[in-house]
Amino acid sequence: MPIKLVTFDLDDTFWDCEPVILKAESIFFAWLECEYPDIASSFTPQTIVEHRRAVFAKCDENKHDFSFLRKRWLGVLGQEFGYGEALVESGFEIFWRARNDVTLYPTVLKMLEKLRGSYQLATITNGNADVYRIGIGHWFDAVVTAADANCAKPSGGIFDYALRQLGVRAEEAVHVGDDPINDVMGAKNHGMRSIWVNPKRLPWRYDGAPDADIPNVGELVSALNSLSE
Ligand SMILES: [Mg+2]
Structure with missing residues (x-):
């Protein structure tokens, strides 16, 4: 798919x-x-x-x-x-x-630039970081928070809320995040694929292993290419 x-x-x-x-x-x-x-x-x-x-x-x-x-x-x-x-x-x-005065990891903007045009992009957060205040909101087709969805990751409801906004089916979407339960297992349990951002290179200790495991989002483009093959 x-x-x-x-x-x-x-x-x-x-x-x-x-x-x-x-x-x-x-x-x-x-x-x-x-x-x-x-x-x-x-x-x-x-x-x-x-x-x-x-x-x-x-x-x-x-x-x-x-x-x-x-x-x-x-x-x-x-x-x-x-x-x-x-x-x-x-x-x-x-x-x-x-x-919201955050310092983006150095690979973030270049990665977003490479992905835009090939994929729709969205954010899904449980917190109250504001991508518009941070200055990266224009990169995304949808911006979803737990406050908007009235439920938080790992609940399927918040992933569903994002998918419905863009008219995309779960099996056509990949979620990328650092939290094994909230991000990786939450997305997998909702039928999405997931990529684990794992800078400490920790072993996977849970059910439902991620489809890819990357040290930082700079590695995302090649991980997505491998998933698409
Ligand atoms: Mg996180």
Whole structure:
């Protein structure tokens, strides 16, 4: 079956995610120290993350929408300290800008340029990275988040949501991502092929092995050519 569509995970597939999130949390905390010192002085950078996670865990609606959850948490934080909703939008913006200040892996843009024209391209992320804010949105025919699909990888629903947007059948699509369960097994279980981005060259320890295993997305063009043969 020829491949018509390539879908991509974002975090840890197009950039190293952990330093971005750590930096965004640190920029947010520095902003809080400046704007709301009484809130900041009641926490450490670690305990405020624990406070946020506890609010996330208790929230029953929009569980897959990290932007919604973060705003909900900022609302709770504001209420606890008598500020109401005052810090919701500004506090979210500070974090969100830093969360999208990513450094693309050096092979990403060249790879997208090589694939465009041969395949439809889409992104499928569970997080709230924004490809338009990052400046790569124009490369994609569809941009799908767990918030849009109202379900998250590895659920088949989010893969289906992306396929339906482009009118492509699962067997005509390949998903590319770093997470063995969310990306590789999620896509395989939905009838798509999958390519594992595996920079540490780890052995495969799960069911449903990937159709290809590459150290970085720079190797994707040749991996797709091999799948098409
Ligand atoms: Mg990832």
